[in-house]
Amino acid sequence: MRVSRPATPQYAWGLGYLLLAATALGWGLNFPILKLGLENSPPLLFTSLRMALGTVTMFLIAAAMGILRWPARGDWPVLFSVGVLQNMAFISLVTLGLQFLPAGRAAILAYTTPIWVVPAAALFLGERFTRPRAIGVGLGMTGLLVVLNPLSLGWDNPDVLLGAGLIMLGTLVWTAGLIHVRRHHWHGEVLALIPWQLLMSVLILTPIALLVEDPGEIIWDTTFLWPLLFSGTVASGLCVAAQVAAIRSLPAVSLSLSSASVPAVGLLSAAWFLGEQPSQTDIVGFVLIAAGILVVGLADRRQAVRSRAAAASESSPS
Incomplete structure (x- = not known):
């Protein structure tokens, strides 16, 4: 009897890459737009309002798709960790550092997270720390050192060190959340759970923001409102939904390409909106970090192909 082999997965390349490009564009543009918004608002209050808008947007998307459900009991632990670590803590720390x-x-700096995931997954999940992954991490760490070197960063300025430290702390917190996500067995639709994750982060962050910051410092004019609307509805809402859809449509290496693209959009849009001139060390560091992310993505794809092949051979009759 002839046994047919599993068909190679077919991906909706056109739609997937369109969504991925939109995500990279939205998240990259959000950095200079967010900085404009912070000129008229304290950072934590801005983050709380932004995430509230993102929550409303995601609830509307889930409802329109007919997938809005009350989360299963088994998903509540990861809802809490994602809501607190990957949403509230990461976004708040990056926003604080952006000042x-x-x-x-x-x-x-914010998009070095794929580099940190590799050693963390090897340490806590037992994933193999292969040579290609080690090369990717090495490239990423070298790029990070280039960006953070004292000659370009200005270590004599404590505010600059504080900003870089806050963002790097945010990437580590985000990585911790991802490790929990990888260990979790989902009971519900991932996209349907995102509104609840955002809602949880808003409910926790808002009292903290009101306690440590003064709402009277917000200047409610167009220079505050349009960055808030973009950061809330687009970056925290539509881009999140697009990313989830892209994950279903494309292989993992393409998502690594997206992670490398966001800082490029951020650099270019910051030069356009804010007149920033990236230094040579910023450019060199970005290239090294992007190369590291892509190498890690290729290594993950290679490992996934091998795992599927091994699973197929084990399931085939001898």
Whole structure:
């Protein structure tokens, strides 16, 4: 009897890459736009309002798709960790750090997260730390050192060090959340759970923001409202939905390409909106970090192909 092999997965390349490009564009543009918004609002209050808009947007998207459900009991732990770590803590720390750094440089530092995931997954999940992954991490860490070197960053300025430290802390917190996500067995539709994650982060962050910041400092004019609307509805809402859809449509290496593209958009849009001039070290560091992310993505794809092949051979009759 002839046994047919599983067909190679077919991806909706056109739609997937369109969504991926829209996501990279939206998240990259958000860095200079967010910096403009912070000129008229304290950072935590801005973040709370932004995430509230994102929550409303995601609830509307889930309802329109007919997938809005009350989360299963088994998903509540990861809803809490994602809501607190990847949403509230990461976005708040990046926003706080953005006050002290150029928007383009902040984008580079914030999107080093794929580099941190590799050693964390090896340490906590037992994933193999292969040579290609080690090369990717090495490239990323070298790029990070280039960006953070004392000659370009200005270590004599404590505000700059604080800004870089806050963003790097945010990437580590985000990585911790991802490790929990990878260990979790989902009971519900991922897209349907995102509104609840955002809502949880808003409910926790809002009292903190009101406690430590003064709402009277917000200047309610168009220079505050349009950055808030963009950061809330587009960056925290539509881009999140597009990213989830792209994950279904494309292989993992394409998502690594997206992670490398966001800082590039951030650098270019910061030069356009804010007149920032990226330094040579910023550009070199970005190229090295982007190369590291792509190498890690290729290594992950290679490992996934091998795993599927091994699973197929084990399931085939001898």
